[in-house]
Amino acid sequence: MNTIIQNILVVIAIILALGFFIKKLFLKNQKSKKECGGGDNCGCH
Amino acid sequence: MSKQINVALIGNPNTGKTSVFNALTGLNQKVGNYPGITVEKKEGVCKLPRGVKAHIIDLPGTYSLNASSLDENVVIELLLNKNDKDFPDLAVVVSDVENLKRNLLLYTQIKDLEIPTILVINMADRMAYKGISLDLEYLETHLKTKIALVSTRKNQGIDKLKNLISNYKDLSISHCIDLSEIDPAYFKNLQSAFPNQLIYKLWLVITQDVNFGKTDRNEIDAVANFKTKSKNDLKRLQQKETIKRYQFINDVLKKGQTIDVANAKDLRMRLDRVITHKIWGYAIFFIILLTIFQAIYDWSSVPMDFIDTTFAAFSEWTKNQLPNGAFTNLLTEGIIPGLGGIVIFIPQIAFLFLFISVLEESGYMSRVVFLMDRLMRRFGLSGKSIVPLISGTACAIPAIMATRNIENWKERLITILVTPFITCSARLPVYLIIISLVIPEGRFIGLSYQALTLMFLYLLGFGTAVLSAYILNKVLKIKSKTFFVVEMPNYKLPLLKNVALTVLEKTKSFVFGAGKIILAISIILWFLASFGPGENFNNAEEITKKAYSTENLTSEELQQKIASHKLEHSFIGIIGQAIEPAISPLGYDWKIGIAIISSFAAREVFVGTLATIYSVGNDDEDTIKNRMAGEVNPILGGPLFNFASGISLLLFYAFAMQCMSTLAVVKRETNTWKWPVLQLIIMSVFAYIVALIAFQLLK
Numbered sequence: 001m002n003t004i005i006q007n008i009l010v011v012i013a014i015i016l017a018l019g020f021f022i023k024k025l026f027l028k029n030q031k032s033k034k035e036c037g038g039g040d041n042c043g044c045h
Numbered sequence: 046m047s048k049q050i051n052v053a054l055i056g057n058p059n060t061g062k063t064s065v066f067n068a069l070t071g072l073n074q075k076v077g078n079y080p081g082i083t084v085e086k087k088e089g090v091c092k093l094p095r096g097v098k099a100h101i102i103d104l105p106g107t108y109s110l111n112a113s114s115l116d117e118n119v120v121i122e123l124l125l126n127k128n129d130k131d132f133p134d135l136a137v138v139v140s141d142v143e144n145l146k147r148n149l150l151l152y153t154q155i156k157d158l159e160i161p162t163i164l165v166i167n168m169a170d171r172m173a174y175k176g177i178s179l180d181l182e183y184l185e186t187h188l189k190t191k192i193a194l195v196s197t198r199k200n201q202g203i204d205k206l207k208n209l210i211s212n213y214k215d216l217s218i219s220h221c222i223d224l225s226e227i228d229p230a231y232f233k234n235l236q237s238a239f240p241n242q243l244i245y246k247l248w249l250v251i252t253q254d255v256n257f258g259k260t261d262r263n264e265i266d267a268v269a270n271f272k273t274k275s276k277n278d279l280k281r282l283q284q285k286e287t288i289k290r291y292q293f294i295n296d297v298l299k300k301g302q303t304i305d306v307a308n309a310k311d312l313r314m315r316l317d318r319v320i321t322h323k324i325w326g327y328a329i330f331f332i333i334l335l336t337i338f339q340a341i342y343d344w345s346s347v348p349m350d351f352i353d354t355t356f357a358a359f360s361e362w363t364k365n366q367l368p369n370g371a372f373t374n375l376l377t378e379g380i381i382p383g384l385g386g387i388v389i390f391i392p393q394i395a396f397l398f399l400f401i402s403v404l405e406e407s408g409y410m411s412r413v414v415f416l417m418d419r420l421m422r423r424f425g426l427s428g429k430s431i432v433p434l435i436s437g438t439a440c441a442i443p444a445i446m447a448t449r450n451i452e453n454w455k456e457r458l459i460t461i462l463v464t465p466f467i468t469c470s471a472r473l474p475v476y477l478i479i480i481s482l483v484i485p486e487g488r489f490i491g492l493s494y495q496a497l498t499l500m501f502l503y504l505l506g507f508g509t510a511v512l513s514a515y516i517l518n519k520v521l522k523i524k525s526k527t528f529f530v531v532e533m534p535n536y537k538l539p540l541l542k543n544v545a546l547t548v549l550e551k552t553k554s555f556v557f558g559a560g561k562i563i564l565a566i567s568i569i570l571w572f573l574a575s576f577g578p579g580e581n582f583n584n585a586e587e588i589t590k591k592a593y594s595t596e597n598l599t600s601e602e603l604q605q606k607i608a609s610h611k612l613e614h615s616f617i618g619i620i621g622q623a624i625e626p627a628i629s630p631l632g633y634d635w636k637i638g639i640a641i642i643s644s645f646a647a648r649e650v651f652v653g654t655l656a657t658i659y660s661v662g663n664d665d666e667d668t669i670k671n672r673m674a675g676e677v678n679p680i681l682g683g684p685l686f687n688f689a690s691g692i693s694l695l696l697f698y699a700f701a702m703q704c705m706s707t708l709a710v711v712k713r714e715t716n717t718w719k720w721p722v723l724q725l726i727i728m729s730v731f732a733y734i735v736a737l738i739a740f741q742l743l744k
């Protein structure tokens with residue numbers, strides 16, 4: 001693996017991580033209104 | 046064409062409604078909420094013979110149609126509202142063969158609503174053991190229904206139940222009792238005023254404080270004004286009604302049910318006497334808790350050490366296998382240590398839930414509820430608050446939702462407000478790592494100091510919760526009436542399957558729920574710690590070399606200096622130093638500050654964050670613990686994590702309201718921002734002050 005590929009992979013990882021947070025914040029707001037049944041997975045963590 | 050039958054499962058809590066529901070619907074089910082309120086709604090579809098389908102709702106557990114909780118309101122509102130799309134064509138009342146007498150009260154009430162009703166007598170597998178036998182034919186005749194004797198545990202009687210459901214048109218809808226007998230003149234009057242309405246329905250509208258907004262309003266409103274009796278008289282009539290129902294039930298059961306007492310009860314009663322004893326009960330509970338915490342420590346230390354060293358070795362290995370570069374660094378300094386910071390807690394979390402679910406399954410937890418009621422009352426809580434408080438050890442969110450079965454609003458609100466003090470599983474990793482760093486390893490009469498500290502922290506959380514409840518009880522001016530009904534299920538050997546499932550599910554939700562966030566945060570943190578703006582970061586090497594040019598450093602020491610200079614001037618270093626003045630009086634450096642901030646997303650991120658920050662630029666791959674132990678306090682010198690700062694950090698985490706999701710749930714359950722905002726401010730300020738005092742006293 002040369003440096004360029006490594007850098008590209010890093011950028012992808014960072015974009016994924018940021019995307020995950022944006023999605024998480026966005027989805028959470030929707031979810032809590034709709035179908036949060038009280039399971040442990042709901043809204044927690 | 047196939048048509049759909051609406052079926053409602055109704056019954057007292059713990060009679061096995063959900064089990065029957067699962068047996069009928071299998072995987073064809075979904076869980077939602079009743080609109081506007083947070084009571085859980087479970088519905089599913091069951092295929093019956095001849096292509097008929099039944100739409101089945103698992104209603105919340107209800108003791109009677111005299112509403113005293115949100116859950117019960119849901120049931121009453123549905124049964125009174127013919128226009129509701131879920132209005133049942135058929136009610137299936139689920140009862141428990143061991144508690145038939147109490148369970149049948151609700152049954153007679155449903156019958157009075159003239160809804161076709163099937164009686165399920167569940168837990169048939171317990172009959173032989175308890176010496177109970179039933180004359181089903183007699184019962185069917187006198188209760189005017191069809192009965193399905195079911196054991197969901199042994200999977201018996203479900204086919205018969207399906208058959209009865211598909212033939213629901215054959216069911217009788219006549220009443221079990223004649224309500225008007227309790228005051229003939231009054232009821233005659235009432236009926237002639239509203240000739241088209243069911244007498245029992247009218248009676249419910251008059252006597253219950255339910256929100257009848259959804260029922261056919263005009264008629265009902267008119268009824269509510271039909272109060273020709275004083276409140277006291279109505280109360281008296283209600284009592285008469287209940288007595289009448291029980292008389293009927295007693296008469297029927299006298300012939301329909303025989304119990305060979307010699308066969309049963311004895312062991313249970315003797316056990317109960319000890320376990321709920323005024324002194325022994327508490328002593329036993331305390332000993333059980335001690336054992337649990339000791340076991341959590343002793344049993345999980347081996348797998349934890351194994352996981353810690355494995356991750357360190359894995360990181361090292363990866364570094365050697367891959368060529369040097371940014372991505373390799375991301376893996377070995379960001380992702381792998383971050384993941385290690387979560388996997389390492391699996392053993393302890395699994396053990397904690399193993400114990401909790403064994404206590405629940407065995408029936409012991411209900412005795413604790415009963416036992417605690419005596420104590421909790423004094424603090425403005427209900428015995429039922431113990432369930433949220435104990436589930437709070439998993440996560441405050443389900444715990445706050447579990448407050449819904451507390452009937453009294455004030456007790457419920459107080460429970461909601463104090464539950465976040467309970468040590469949740471997200472705090473556990475923080476406690477564990479700090480304890481292992483700052484508490485010595487010795488033992489005190491066989492109990493390790495570390496286990497005792499952990500137990501102390503759990504007790505501290507519990508004690509603070511109870512104490513704040515006491516204060517809230519004095520401060521809050523809310524009037525509401527008090528009830529206490531507690532279920533005492535039989536002692537059972539815990540079902541291995543149930544226990545295993547709970548442990549698996551909780552652990553999974555911890556690892557995957559938190560794992561994703563931690564992974565994402567460690568990537569971002571790694572980036573923020575590995576890059577920085579301006580001269581100071583980019584020319585770190587020259588600057589450091591110049592600064593130490595007079596000293597005779599080995600190249601290793603020099604690398605170390607360069608790395609820490611870089612970290613200090615990286616993005617994260619800049620953010621961290623901005624907040625350092627606020628937290629250095631507590632004994633924390635800016636790295637801990639970053640960890641505290643990032644853990645507002647989820648507390649368990651704390652350890653992963655530190656693991657990531659400390660490993661950036663650090664060449665020797667070491668365990669998380671060793672790395673933290675090696676940190677030096679920038680101002681005072683000496684180890685950063687010493688007794689004073691460790692205790693201060695433990696106390697900070699014990700008291701701070703550091704969880705966005707919990708705030709959101711409190712807002713939802715209380716329907717206003719007032720409570721979550723107050724909670725956030727008061728808890729954070731309190732945490733800061735306590736941590737400050739602790740550090741200043743101990744340092």
Ligand SMILES: Nc1nc2c(ncn2[C@@H]2O[C@H](COP(=O)(O)OP(=O)(O)O)[C@@H](O)[C@H]2O)c(=O)[nH]1
Pocket residue numbers: 056057058059060061062063064065106167168169170171195196197198199
């Ligand atoms: N012995 C026995 N226990 C049962 C049976 N059905 C359910 N249970 C147990 O009764 C308890 C309450 O069951 P659940 O379905 O949650 O009741 P719900 O509160 O009415 O929904 C659980 O511990 C079940 O394992 C049965 O047929 N026999």
Ligand SMILES: [Mg+2]
Pocket residue numbers: 062063
């Ligand atoms: Mg249930």
